[in-house]
Amino acid sequence: MKYTTKKVEILKNLKSRVGEWLTVSGATFIEDKKTISLGSEPIDFLVIEPFPIVIEVIWFNRIMWQYKAKNILAQRINLASQYGRYIPVVAVTIRENEHELEINQGENGSLFFDAVLDGEELPDFNEFRSSIKLNKLVQDILDRGDSKDFHITESQDIESMWRESLNLSSLLADKVATDSIGESLRVLARNCLDENRTQNLQHLSSIRNDQQALQVSSRFKNEFEKIIQNTIQSRFGGEFEHPQVAERWLQQNYKLPTPKPLIWRSPDGRGVAIKILFAPQPAHENNRARQLISDAWMIRALLENKVDDLLILLERTEDNKPTNYFINVLESAGWTVLPWDFAQKRPLFMEFLFEDKEAFYERIAKVYV
Numbered sequence: 001m002k003y004t005t006k007k008v009e010i011l012k013n014l015k016s017r018v019g020e021w022l023t024v025s026g027a028t029f030i031e032d033k034k035t036i037s038l039g040s041e042p043i044d045f046l047v048i049e050p051f052p053i054v055i056e057v058i059w060f061n062r063i064m065w066q067y068k069a070k071n072i073l074a075q076r077i078n079l080a081s082q083y084g085r086y087i088p089v090v091a092v093t094i095r096e097n098e099h100e101l102e103i104n105q106g107e108n109g110s111l112f113f114d115a116v117l118d119g120e121e122l123p124d125f126n127e128f129r130s131s132i133k134l135n136k137l138v139q140d141i142l143d144r145g146d147s148k149d150f151h152i153t154e155s156q157d158i159e160s161m162w163r164e165s166l167n168l169s170s171l172l173a174d175k176v177a178t179d180s181i182g183e184s185l186r187v188l189a190r191n192c193l194d195e196n197r198t199q200n201l202q203h204l205s206s207i208r209n210d211q212q213a214l215q216v217s218s219r220f221k222n223e224f225e226k227i228i229q230n231t232i233q234s235r236f237g238g239e240f241e242h243p244q245v246a247e248r249w250l251q252q253n254y255k256l257p258t259p260k261p262l263i264w265r266s267p268d269g270r271g272v273a274i275k276i277l278f279a280p281q282p283a284h285e286n287n288r289a290r291q292l293i294s295d296a297w298m299i300r301a302l303l304e305n306k307v308d309d310l311l312i313l314l315e316r317t318e319d320n321k322p323t324n325y326f327i328n329v330l331e332s333a334g335w336t337v338l339p340w341d342f343a344q345k346r347p348l349f350m351e352f353l354f355e356d357k358e359a360f361y362e363r364i365a366k367v368y369v
Contacts, residue, residue, distance in 0.1 A: 014094050014119045015057045025125035040078045053088045060093035069257045073112045074290035085142040088114040088132050145297030147334030151361050155324045165316035165339030168211040182342035184227050192220040238266040244304040259295035263305045271307035279315040285326050296333040312337045
């Protein structure tokens with residue numbers, strides 16, 4: 001039996017065992033309850049009586065949980081929007097290795113659950129109820145991380161805004177003005193590709209094209225951000241700050257998946273968190289949306305750096321069709337999403353930084369009407 005097939009079978013058996021546990025305990029519940037937002041997964045068990053609780057049946061692996069922490073938080077955010085922030089969310093797990101250490105609150109996966117139960121030793125249901133304590137970190141994020149103000153862009157406006165946007169392919173091929181950000185990024189991209197070819201990096205042997213090579217190049221990503229930073233500072237002044245988690249959470253035994261945006265502080269004190277995003281493949285949109293939703297809530301709730309706006313600069317897709325629903329979902333989490341229109345003398349992100357968000361969208365609506 002293949003490893004993945006075995007894993008699916010084990011989880012199926014565990015889920016059946018949890019269902020029997022709830023039935024024997026006299027609980028009223030719904031299985032595989034669908035959720036409502038992009039990227040969210042069905043709930044394994046929504047318990048209605050004798051008390052409301054969500055139970056997720058999950059495979060435990062330390063490395064996997066480390067990478068799934070933001071996904072788990074995004075699910076918590078979605079569940080809170082549907083059922084209220086005080087509904088407990090519990091994981092029932094089975095360990096991949098019997099020698100795994102006990103799961104504790106410092107583990108990235110259990111970080112955003114209210115409790116984690118060993119599927120091999122399910123407790124008495126009523127005693128378990130009395131032992132549940134809401135996760136303080138999650139409650140703080142749900143309390144302070146919500147977006148107070150967001151704008152949803154109409155589909156026709158998105159089409160218009162992304163019409164002049166670049167992507168990695170056009171960045172390498174198109175001619176752009178020599179005094180534009182696009183030209184600086186084009187030179188950077190070609191230099192990174194030349195450097196990769198000179199070094200004959202082994203890991204690039206599996207890369208199908210130059211665009212993928214740039215996506216995995218840490219140098220390209222870092223220098224890309226520096227070009228954006230330098231452009232902002234030369235035009236508007238201000239300073240860039242390092243994201244800093246609030247002291248009260250640093251003192252805890254948490255391994256936070258801290259978001260790391262660029263944070264620009266304008267001369268008049270306006271704070272803007274900025275992320276540069278490659279266009280995700282359709283199969284990866286849900287996962288990317290979950291991560292960025294979690295980032296938005298954590299930036300607002302957990303960082304000492306207080307920001308007024310969240311800004312994503314999003315690459316145009318290869319087929320030149322912006323993913324409208326993906327953009328709208330990010331906007332609903334509080335992000336302003338703007339294109340890579342770096343060939344323009346004054347890209348839209350500069351307009352956004354020049355004026356407040358409300359004035360920006362009012363003017364954009366008139367431009368693209």
